[in-house]
Amino acid sequence: MASDHVELKPGLETTRAQLARAFGDEEAAERASQPGIVPMRKPFKKLFVFSDPHKSKEHGYNFDGWTEGDDLGPVFDYTGTGPTKNQVLSGLNGTLLNHQEQGLELHLFISDGHVKPGGAKKQRYVGRMVVDAEDPYQERWDYDTKDNLRLVYVFRLRPVELDQTDVRPSDAVQAATKTVVLPTPPKMEKPLGKPGAKSKKTEKHSTGQTVANVPGGERIVTRREGQLVTAFEAHLEKAGHTFNGFQIRVEGEDYVLTPDLYDATDHVLYEAKGLTTRPNVRMAIGQLADYRRHLDNADTLRVAVLLPSEPTSDVKALLKAEDVALVYRTADGFAGWPLAPEEA
Template identity: 50%
Template sequence: MTSLDLVPGLITTREEVAAVYGGSIYSGGIVPAPKSNALFVFSDPAAGAKHGYTFDGWAEDDDEGPLFLYTGAGGTGHQEMVRGNKSLMDTLSNGRTIHLFVSSGRVKGKKLVMQRYVGRVKLDESEPVVERQAPDSAHEMRRVFVFRLRPATEDGLNVLEGDVQPPAQEFSQVELPKKPKIPAQPGTKDKATEQHTTPQTTANVPGGPRTVHRREGLLCTAFEEFLESQGHVCKSFQITVPGEPGTFTPDLYDATDNVLYEAKGLTTRNNVRTAIGQLLDYRRHIKDVPDGMRLAVLLPDEPTPDVRALLESLGIALVTRTPEGFAGFPLSMVEAPLSPIHG
């Protein structure tokens, strides 16, 4: 084969793709193709389920648009940011294009898997990867990387009903360690690391440029580090709910003071309202924590007096960032001269 036009909806095979664009057909689901400056990602939820790859699929759209989740490489033990996973992460800095395929049955009479070309995607520039817990083929819980993919062009993607994340079959709550910090990789620091330490960037997504705010993640990381400096133990939870796809994960749980936090990068009424709803929803599902778990909203600065009053009326604490550190409740987290919040 000398040509193969990658048009969304195309049905092909890995062998045909490799023959034209390069890359190995034996290197797992993440296939670098240096000769065409591309990287091919093959998702096969049915085959991956035995390795705990239950995160793959189209997730619910968020403020930044469509989102496809893809579980990284490594079928047993903790996944590491090496080989295919590193190749995918490195696209943030090396300019390689990412092309997404989803399995589409088998060639009649053969074991050859057909692949449907979904389209060109890119890593989410605000949060390219998250860390989750999943069982491997030996049913041992381990760390997996879940990459967050966004449409990369306005050409459209071939998305079918069967591509969505399957709903969870049962309730589960898995304890997560403190918010994972994916290590910087050699060769990616110049661009990728800089992107994730600035408050915002402009991402080109379908519909025009969109400002992607990173304030929330930076705020949460800084507060977590502050709590740990005070001797607190921080973690979170990975929760599934029957009948609903995917997982949801609170921003931060301070196990030392039994406080659940939701961080917002902007101090607006709508952001605080959203945080309130998230906290109340999380509290319904979080189990196996001491009685009396408190709720708190973490903000980058002071909200308006009426928004403060709203939180106080609901018994939800407020912590804000200050030039000296963080001010707020519970008081055991702060030291003078930081001012506590009493209304």
């Protein structure tokens, strides 16, 4: 039975063992030493998430912490569990992703020093959170404990009540200490390791659009960009092209740049947009200009915008003036691909 009552108030300092005794069941002691996602289903129906931002610094990548957020408020980025190989959206990560459907209250803690005597890690309670309904996670790349590059999931957590949340500037995502350009494998449909394979996508990327209930009312969440990239990857694969992506951390910034697609065979960097509108094309032009500055052989790198349909003649003229190639989807493939020799 639960004992050692603990009242969860923002700023509370405790330990995982104390929390296990207070909220756990007969397996609580074992759970106290498990990974950073710890379900306490009976009788409290809680899910404890423990963030330790200092752990990943040994590899130079640190995704955990508060971000600027958006018009809905701040967001805490939390890296899922799984110390080796590619992380998966099942097991404990699946529990976190689906905590609301499972009826589990999500509570966030941050490691903050050690308890003396004994040396146990001190856990500071941040507050009750919820996985963002619109954009629940982002895919990032990191090195595991064996120094192998692997996929990780960074979950986007939002406070349930901001005034009941311990938000501190010191807990923000740490800025990169140097610029690092990391080539990443292509988005996969099947497990990594097989030539030309692609890893399974979630429903998040498989439908044209969906309606998400998030704070501020219903919002339409478009999925077209992901569909477009997936279709173009299949097109490249069929043509025998090698392709991948990049993850760019810029010195002094906490933001991660993630170009949509790099065709290594043709040395072309693509930025995809889900809508064929002037504002989207203008954004893509700016993004490509930003990305290419950080990539090797930038002087020979070609850049292109990938669109779901043919734009207007003046938008075409804009792209040509900026020396940006255009590829767009048609009923039977992609117009503008392969890029014409004069675009080289």
